[in-house]
Amino acid sequence: MKWEFENGRPIYLQMITMLKESIANGTYPPGSRMPSVRDFAIEAGVNPNTVQKAFAELERDGLLHTERTNGRNVTEDQAVLHRLRSSLAEESIDEMLRRLKKLGMNTKEIEELVADRADKNDALEGRPAEGTGEESK
């Protein structure tokens, strides 16, 4: 996995976001064991204390839990995972709304446009020859 960080935001915050996304999308499946702090740091090319800080935050959120004998595992609690997906989705939507409002669009226009794009993207995905999935992102 390639880890790229943007400028101007603390790296551990960016790492928390990336880890949450990886847990939400199943890169780290429910109940799976996380790599050790050191292994993770080596892979991502970051400071082990940064990884420790990010893992601690995810433990506070209930996304990871540490078992004495079995290392650090991703939660299997479906309610927690559902909340995680919802909150990541809300963040993306809020970000999109901020940008569209800056363009001068109102809520109604945005709603219509979103519905329209969703239909178009579904149609594209349904088309076997050209549908690479790229357009849907």
Next chain:
Amino acid sequence: MNMLECTKLTKQYGSLTALDEMDLTLESGKIVGLLGPNGSGKTTLIKIANRLLQPSSGELKIAGEVPNEHTKAIVSYLPDRTYLPEWMKIGELLEFYQDFFEDFDMARAQELLKDLAIPSDRPMKKMSKGTKDKVQLILTMSRRAKVYLLDEPIAGVDPAARDYILRTIIANYEPDALVLISTHLIADVESVLDEAVFLRQGKVILHESIDSIRERTGESVDAYFREVFAC
């Protein structure tokens, strides 16, 4: 615990002041970037910590002691140039290090060297500059030291070698040790550091955690450094 402590540390070379009443305290368990333009005093500081130079006034202490044979036993030093004898072979270098340093982990060094696939009977002089650098780094990081002083470990290497070097450092330093990395290539090391120390004309002008600099300035440490040291 304070692993490295400078109090009014001053070093003069004739009329040139390399370190100017520098105060600096670094704790164990941290990876610290010693950052500054050429001539800001980085190498002078590291040489004093290794007793290769004596301060003109003030003092520097490693784990509470001025540099002496005890501190040399706990400090692992990577100089900014090749220092190993050219005629020595890999196997001889390993024995050399084992003889000198009680904390040298032979098994770890052999494991790391295996990845480089260098025959153990090849002398240093038959290796490329890049390979020599890696061998030196492996020897340095194979000590279970309390302090690692790495002087410009990534200067003049290609991006793949830089990644190898940074990963080797992260993978092998002792968790309760202090790692001090001097460099002017900040963008390359930023993500592996806990703290940055900015040096200018022999003084510490900033000592702050990387996260705090990023949060406070809204910039990378590299961008902030360019601003601070803009000519």
